[in-house]
Amino acid sequence: MKYALVTGSTKGIGYAIAEKLIGRGFYVFFNYAHDDTVKIPFPEECRLLIKADLSTLNGVETLSDAILKKTNQLDCVVFNAGTTCREPFVDITYDNWQRVMDTNVNVPFFLLQKLSDSIAENGSLVFISSTLSLKPHAISIPYGVSKAAVNMLAMTLVKEFAPRGIRVNVLCPGFIETEWQKEKPEWLREKIASKVAVRRFGEPGEVADACMNLIDNSYINGTILTVDGGYDTE
Numbered sequence: 014m015k016y017a018l019v020t021g022s023t024k025g026i027g028y029a030i031a032e033k034l035i036g037r038g039f040y041v042f043f044n045y046a047h048d049d050t051v052k053i054p055f056p057e058e059c060r061l062l063i064k065a066d067l068s069t070l071n072g073v074e075t076l077s078d079a080i081l082k083k084t085n086q087l088d089c090v091v092f093n094a095g096t097t098c099r100e101p102f103v104d105i106t107y108d109n110w111q112r113v114m115d116t117n118v119n120v121p122f123f124l125l126q127k128l129s130d131s132i133a134e135n136g137s138l139v140f141i142s143s144t145l146s147l148k149p150h151a152i153s154i155p156y157g158v159s160k161a162a163v164n165m166l167a168m169t170l171v172k173e174f175a176p177r178g179i180r181v182n183v184l185c186p187g188f189i190e191t192e193w194q195k196e197k198p199e200w201l202r203e204k205i206a207s208k209v210a211v212r213r214f215g216e217p218g219e220v221a222d223a224c225m226n227l228i229d230n231s232y233i234n235g236t237i238l239t240v241d242g243g244y245d246t247e
């Protein structure tokens with residue numbers, strides 16, 4: 014049995030990735046933070062749903078403890094949980110800035126540190142970043158900065174895990190049909206789509222397919238893969 018953890022995996026991109034992993038025969042640790050009504054339509058013999066708020070270090074302890082009670086081997090970890098702040102530049106508070114940095118950068122680092130000894134040799138680590146980590150976008154300054162930090166964190170970890178054959182890669186989705194994007198007014202969605210070469214938002218399954226390629230291909234390492242349909246901020 015192979016084991017995988019996907020953080021923030023009860024909806025959107027995280028759920029699509031977890032679903033693909035289950036289809037590949039993985040036992041998957043699903044994770045969520047707040048919504049206790051969430052249900053996962055997979056039998057318990059192939060998954061465990063863990064409530065842990067990954068904007069806090071307490072969440073790191075809760076999640077890692079639950080995983081380590083089940084197994085001491087993780088073949089794959091996908092760091093997908095994230096948050097944003099859309100306040101204008103002049104209105105961003107320290108607390109808002111810190112919340113985004115903690116969720117997107119700090120907690121993934123300390124979660125990986127906690128689970129490090131359990132990552133299997135020749136395993137795979139994938140950090141879900143964003144195309145906005147590569148292309149400046151003023152809509153959410155903390156988000157873009159934090160995701161750029163995720164890219165550098167992952168690239169810095171490549172040599173750390175290389176002696177164990179563990180690969181570290183980054184996936185940068187563009188604008189994908191998740192709850193975040195569906196909440197946008199139609200005029201804004203149309204404006205965004207007009208900046209995408211394929212003229213549409215992506216689907217979570219398309220991002221999940223790219224993630225599977227990073228997980229499966231044993232020669233892809235230290236890569237930042239963009240899946241954004243050809244998005245251009247100009």
